[in-house]
Amino acid sequence: MDRIALFDLDGTLLDSAPDLHSALDRLMARHDRPGFSREEVWRMIGDGVTVLVQRACAARNLAFSPELVADFMADYEAHAADETRPFPGIPEVLAALRAEGWRLAVCTNKPEKAARIILDDLGLSPLLDGIGGGDSFPVRKPHPGHPLGLLARMGGEASQSVLIGDHQNDTRAAKAAGIAAIFAAWGYGQPEMAEGAPVASAPGDLPGLLAGLRLG
Ligand SMILES: O=C(O)COP(=O)(O)O
Numbered sequence: 437m438d439r440i441a442l443f444d445l446d447g448t449l450l451d452s453a454p455d456l457h458s459a460l461d462r463l464m465a466r467h468d469r470p471g472f473s474r475e476e477v478w479r480m481i482g483d484g485v486t487v488l489v490q491r492a493c494a495a496r497n498l499a500f501s502p503e504l505v506a507d508f509m510a511d512y513e514a515h516a517a518d519e520t521r522p523f524p525g526i527p528e529v530l531a532a533l534r535a536e537g538w539r540l541a542v543c544t545n546k547p548e549k550a551a552r553i554i555l556d557d558l559g560l561s562p563l564l565d566g567i568g569g570g571d572s573f574p575v576r577k578p579h580p581g582h583p584l585g586l587l588a589r590m591g592g593e594a595s596q597s598v599l600i601g602d603h604q605n606d607t608r609a610a611k612a613a614g615i616a617a618i619f620a621a622w623g624y625g626q627p628e629m630a631e632g633a634p635v636a637s638a639p640g641d642l643p644g645l646l647a648g649l650r651l652g
């Protein structure tokens with residue numbers, strides 16, 4: 437059975453906050469609301485796009501409606517890879533893990549279509565064997581059904597897999613699914629979100645940490 441590494445996207449593989457931030461600020465501007473600081477946006481990322489827009493609306497006293505999400509997404513998808521880049525070292529680490537025999541996939545709360553657009557644009561798709569977005573399954577992280585649904589699609593097994601992410605939604609989903617977890621400390625989360633999982637302080641730590649996992 438292949439070993440599978442599931443990667444969170446926003447704040448783990450990709451520094452995507454700048455484009456999310458710009459699209460949120462443009463949405464607010466269309467409704468005569470001021471924009472956000474970088475830290476405010478970091479704190480709003482992690483639960484998918486609907487919750488992101490809900491949090492932004494609540495912070496700016498704007499009545500939430502699903503149309504705002506559709507409006508945000510149309511704009512974001514057209515600009516999702518303007519400034520978004522892999523964190524330094526990520527492409528090399530993905531290539532090294534593949535060379536060691538790991539199968540790789542993305543398990544993100546971002547909608548699957550947007551995730552695919554960005555990963556294609558940044559040239560990372562050929563390194564991946566699967567992508568499970570926040571709308572790909574009936575549930576999303578922190579629900580274990582999200583990573584487990586992705587593993588089922590890939591013919592993988594929880595006991596042979598690891599989930600690497602920057603948010604408590606990642607560490608909690610992994611734990612509930614019986615999947616090993618690694619916390620990505622370079623992302624948008626807070627240190628306590630590791631919730632006991634081993635911590636990688638930079639992408640370059642991952643090959644060593646993954647090699648040290650006792651899977652199965
Ligand atoms: O879109 C989000 O809010 C979070 O996405 P992530 O699961 O890739 O961090």
Ligand SMILES: [Mg+2]
Nearest residue numbers: 444446447602
């Ligand atoms: Mg994340």
